[in-house]
Amino acid sequence: MDNDQLISLFMDYISFEKGFSGHTIEAYGRDLRYFADFLEQNGSVNFREINSALLDAFILERAKQESSRSIARNMAALRKFYRFCINDNLLQMEMPRILSPRFVHKLPEYLNENEINRLLGTADTSRRDGLRDLLMIEMLYACGLRVSEIRDLTPARIDTGAEIVKVLGKGAKERIVPVHRRCLLLLEKYLKESRPLYPKSGSTDALFLGKNGGALSRISIWKIIKKQAYRAGIRKKISPHTFRHTFATHLIKNGADLRAVQEMLGHADISTTEIYTHLEIMDLKNQHRKYHPFYQA
Known part of the structure; x- marks a missing residue:
């Protein structure tokens, strides 16, 4: 073979x-x-x-x-x-020793609350795409979704009564993520006023549609995020995944249980989630450095 x-x-x-x-x-x-x-x-x-x-x-x-x-x-x-x-006996040999090189874990970039509010204030909701873009940013931040998860999200996976989103994540594993009422009201407005305006919008189950009426691609989602960030005057490197980092960081900084955040993010290993506690420690150090009198002396 x-x-x-x-x-x-x-x-x-x-x-x-x-x-x-x-x-x-x-x-x-x-x-x-x-x-x-x-x-x-x-x-x-x-x-x-x-x-x-x-x-x-x-x-x-x-x-x-x-x-x-x-x-x-x-x-x-x-x-x-x-x-x-x-x-599977496809190769008759001993298992080779394959080691990974050591690398430094970079702390993820995230947005502060002021930057989030600026981003949410940039969308022109009088336009068809503006309402879609605003809802997308709201949902990325509200639920900590991956770009593939927001792309594949359908209205049927959002239970407005229970205020939850059933997310189909990596390995086709489903997880439940709560979603706040403000986001759901925006969803209702988008489904009623904006989504029907896209051509052939009845031919796909995707929640977020492109100009031709099909599901938005990953690249299109990236471009929308970049455009809205530029309009908001945010010059740091930003991507759809930045909202996932921001979601987790803000939850942990405000006292959320690490295990609960792990479940909402869909992390198989809690060590992946623990990186967000490092961000909190970094913030504490920055505050200490800024306000402790010995640093100011």
């Missing part, structure tokens, strides 16, 4: 059996093809012919083009791939 066939079987496995997201499947496939090309360029014709020297050389090669975080994902893809192939 050649390398392309092994990659294809692995892609089917993580797609149909493991339920990985489309974004992760695409990234893992790309990582494995990079590795297969690298092996071929270095005289190895198949995935069995690897050793620690080749793996180190591959990491150095990828480091010329990618961040340490992306390289860590490369290594995760290789570990999962080899484990799958060996467990």
Whole structure:
């Protein structure tokens, strides 16, 4: 069985059996093809012919083009791939020792409450797209959704009576996130006054529609966020994911339980959520530095 066939079987496995997201499947496939090309360029014709020297050389090669975080994902893809192939007897070999390079966790960028209010005040709700954009920002901040989750959100997944959103997250796992009344009133207005104005709006279940009446793409959502941030005079680097960071940071700063925030974000591991406690400590340090008399002396 050649390398392309092994990659294809692995892609089917993580797609149909493991339920990985489309974004992760695409990234893992790309990582494995990079590795297969690298092996071929270095005289190895198949995935069995690897050793620690080749793996180190591959990491150095990828480091010329990618961040340490992306390289860590490369290594995760290789570990999962080899484990799958060996467990299914597709490769007769010992499990190779594949280590990830160490990298520094960057604290996520987030918006303060003033910046959020400025963003929410920029949308022109007299326009069809303005009402859509305002609701999108409200929901990103109100529920801490990923860009893929806001793209795939449908009206049927929002229970206005119970004031919850049923979010379909990574690996097709559903989680429940509360949503505040102000956001739901804006949703009602959008569904009544704005969404019907899009062409062929009855042909898709997506909540947020583009100019042609289809679901908004990830890129379109990014562009809308960038445009609204610029209008609000916010010059820091901002993306749809910034609202997810902001959602978690504001909850924890205001006393929310870490486990509850973990559930709302859909994090499998609480250590992923704990990074937001570091942001709170950073804020405390900044306040201490700013107001303690010994710092001012």
